[in-house]
Amino acid sequence: MLGATVEFVGAESGIERDLVPQAGFKLHSLPLKGLAGNPIDRMRAGLLFLKALSRCRSILKEFRPGAVLGVGGYASAPAVIVANTLKIPTFLHEQNSIPGRVNRFASRLTDEVLVTFPAAMDHLKDATWVGMPTREEFFGRSKEEAIKELGLEPPVVLIFGGSGGALKINLAAEEAFGEETSYTVVQIAGRRDFARLSTQNPRHVTLEYVNDIWRYLAAAEVVVIRSGAGSLFDTAAAKRAAILIPFPYATGDHQLHNARYFTEKAAGELMLDSEVTAHSLRERIENLLNNDERREKLAAGMGELATPNAAAEVAGRLLAAAKKE
Numbered sequence: 001m002l003g004a005t006v007e008f009v010g011a012e013s014g015i016e017r018d019l020v021p022q023a024g025f026k027l028h029s030l031p032l033k034g035l036a037g038n039p040i041d042r043m044r045a046g047l048l049f050l051k052a053l054s055r056c057r058s059i060l061k062e063f064r065p066g067a068v069l070g071v072g073g074y075a076s077a078p079a080v081i082v083a084n085t086l087k088i089p090t091f092l093h094e095q096n097s098i099p100g101r102v103n104r105f106a107s108r109l110t111d112e113v114l115v116t117f118p119a120a121m122d123h124l125k126d127a128t129w130v131g132m133p134t135r136e137e138f139f140g141r142s143k144e145e146a147i148k149e150l151g152l153e154p155p156v157v158l159i160f161g162g163s164g165g166a167l168k169i170n171l172a173a174e175e176a177f178g179e180e181t182s183y184t185v186v187q188i189a190g191r192r193d194f195a196r197l198s199t200q201n202p203r204h205v206t207l208e209y210v211n212d213i214w215r216y217l218a219a220a221e222v223v224v225i226r227s228g229a230g231s232l233f234d235t236a237a238a239k240r241a242a243i244l245i246p247f248p249y250a251t252g253d254h255q256l257h258n259a260r261y262f263t264e265k266a267a268g269e270l271m272l273d274s275e276v277t278a279h280s281l282r283e284r285i286e287n288l289l290n291n292d293e294r295r296e297k298l299a300a301g302m303g304e305l306a307t308p309n310a311a312a313e314v315a316g317r318l319l320a321a322a323k324k325e
Contacts, residue, residue, distance in 0.1 A: 003319065004066075004315075004318075004319060004322065006025055007025065007026045007027075007028065007063055007065075008020045008025055008026065008027045008028065009027075009028045009030060009056060009059060009075075009076070009078070009079045010027055010028075010029060010030065010075050010076075011029070011030055011032040011074075011075040012029040012030065012031055012032070013032075014075055016075075017029060022211070028055075028059050030052040030055055030056070030075065030078060031048045031051055031052060031055075032045075032048055032049065032052050032074055032075055032078075049074075049077075049078065052078040053078045053081060053082060055078075056078040056079050056081075056082040057082050057085075057086075059079075060079070060082055060083060060086055060088065061086070065083075065088060065322070066088075066089070066318075066321065066322025066323070067088065067089045067090070067091065067318040067319075067321040067322040068080065068083035068088050068089070068090045068091070069090075069091045069092070069093060069314070069318055070090070070091070070092045070093070070103075070106055070110065071092075071093050071095070072092070072093070072094060072095060072096075072099075072100065072102065072103045072106075073100070073102055073103075074102055076102075076106070077102050077105075077106055080092065080106045080109055080110065081106075081109060084109040084110070089111050089318075089321035089322070089324070090109065090110045090111055091110055091111060091112050091113075091114060091314070091317060091318060091321070092106055092107055092110040092112075092113045092114065093114045093115070093116070093130075093133070093314060094107075094113065094114070094115045094116065094120050094124060094127070095116045095132065095228075095229035095230070096116070096117065096120065096228075096229055096250075096254040096255075096257075096258055097117040097119040097120055097254050097257035097258050097261060098119070098120070098123065098251070098252035098253070098254035098257050099120055099123050099124055099252075100251045100252065100254075101251075103124070104123065104124070107124045107125065107127070108125075111321070112126075112128065112317065113125070113126065113127040113128065114127070114128050114129075114130045114313075114314060114317070115127045115128070115129055115130070116129075116130075116131055116132040116229050116233070116307075116310075117129075117229070117257075117258065117261055118261075119257060119261065130307070130310045130313045130314060131233070131307025131309070131310035131313075132229050132230070132232075132233035132307050132310055133307075133310045133311035133314055134233050134234060134236075134237045134306065134307065134308065134310065134311065135214070135234075135311075136308075136311075137212075137214040138214045138217065138234050138237035138238050139237045139238075139306070139308055141214060141215070141217075141218035141238065142218065143218055143219060145218075146215045146216070146218035146219035147219045149215060150215055150216065150219055152184050152186070152205075152219055153184050153203065154183075154184065154219075154221070155183045155184070155221040155222075155289060156183070156184045156185075156186060156216075156219045156220045156221060157183055157184065157185045157186070157220060157221065157222045157223075157224070157285055157289070158186050158188070158216050158217060158219070158220040158222070158223045158224070158240075159173050159185065159186070159187045159188070159223075159224040159225075160187075160188045160213070160216075160223070160224070160225050160226075160231065161188075161189070161190055161193075161225070161226055162190065162225075162226050162228055162231060162247075166190070166193075166226055166245075166247070167192075167193055168273060168276055169224070169226075169245060169276060169281070170187065170189050170190070170193045170197060171197075172276050172277055172278045172280075172281045173185070173187050173224075173278075173281060174187075174197050174198070174199065174206075175278035176278040176279070176281050176282040177199065177201055177204040177282065178198070178199045178200055178201055178204060179200055179201055180201060180203075181201060181203050181204065183203065183221075183289060184203045184204075184205065185201075185203065185204045185205065186205045186207065186216055186219075186220075187204065187205065187206045187207070188207050188208075188209065188210055188213070188216070189206055189207065189208060190208070190209065191208055191209055194206070194207075194208035194209075213234065214234070214238065217234060217235060217238040217240055218238055218240075220238075220240050221240075221241070221288075221289060221295065222240070222241050222242070222243065222285055222288045222289060222295065223235050223238075223240045223241065223242040223243070224242070224243045224245065224281070224285065225242055225243075225244060225245070226244075226245060226246065226247050226255060227244050227245070227246040227247070227255035227256070227258045227259035227262075228247075228255060228258070229258060232244070232258060232259075232262060232268075233305075233306060233307065235302060236262075236267070236302045236303060236305045236306040236307075237303075237306045237308065238302075239299050239300070239302055239303035239306070240299055240302060241268075241288055241294075241295040241296075241298035241299045241302070242262075242267075242268045242269070242298065242302060243268070243269050243271050243284055243285065243288070244259040244262060244263065244268045244269065244270055244271065245271045245272070245273055245276060246258070246259045246270075246272070246273065247273070248272070248273045248274070261305075262301075262302070262305060265301055265304070265305060266297060266298065266301040267298060267301030267302045267304065267305050268298060268301070268302065269284070269288070269298065271284060
């Protein structure tokens with residue numbers, strides 16, 4: 001954020017524990033756990049939440065931010081609650097089509113609610129659509145340069161289930177592409193699933209995690225992803241044809257709603273999790289690889305839904321609020 005000092009607050013066990021420091025920002029970790037589980041687990045989670053509120057109060061009083069942005073989930077709730085009590089301008093950005101319970105609650109405590117999907121405006125009072133903040137590295141990258149940088153043999157298919165992985169997709173892809181293919185498959189399996197996967201196919205590259213996912217998206221002809229907002233809009237920024245497989249147990253089935261926002265605008269093909277097998281996954285991918293017209297239409301549709309100005313718009317609102325303080 002130009003002209004501002006930015007610090008992050010997140011869960012000790014979250015992916016932000018590694019990514020935020022790697023990006024050069026300070027992270028304040030909170031002792032948080034989700035509220036799922038038996039009554040004892042929920043009671044422990046509640047006690048940790050109270051401890052997190054106290055920790056956040058100390059952080060905000062010491063750092064004295066001009067504005068606070070919550071990006072959803074239980075990890076952001078303590079900072080939003082404390083910022084509200086301290087009268088600090090507070091914003092919320094909801095990534096998904098259907099907000100979760102935490103964001104529905106947190107939206108009542110914020111000065112402004114910003115959303116990625118227009119459908120979320122039906123669930124959050126006085127929300128404003130801005131789109132999904134997306135790193136500039138995802139936009140306008142050359143396919144040929146990315147393939148050369150990564151040392152891959154085209155055409156390339158990218159399969160990415162998210163940072164944690166997607167076991168059903170990973171296992172189906174392992175079986176589908178473990179033997180010879182006439183195209184390269186890059187499967188980013190996630191830290192949870194990577195160790196259990198193997199392949200006999202030299203053109204099937206299995207990776208645990210990458211920090212430069214934008215290069216792999218740029219190199220790909222076809223992308224297979226879950227339907228979290230980040231994956232969808234990163235792919236939109238890269239303008240790549242995609243097969244969307246929503247996680248079926250997402251809260252409020254929000255990944256299915258996310259995916260339909262794209263598929264209804266001819267910006268992706270929907271494949272339900274229940275339909276995923278080694279045979280069906282390979283068939284769907286090869287159908288797209290062999291249909292240039294269909295693939296190019298999907299890629300163009302994806303590009304039309306990208307929101308390249310969202311990051312600047314969110315940052316601008318926070319800076320404007322901070323300067324008033």
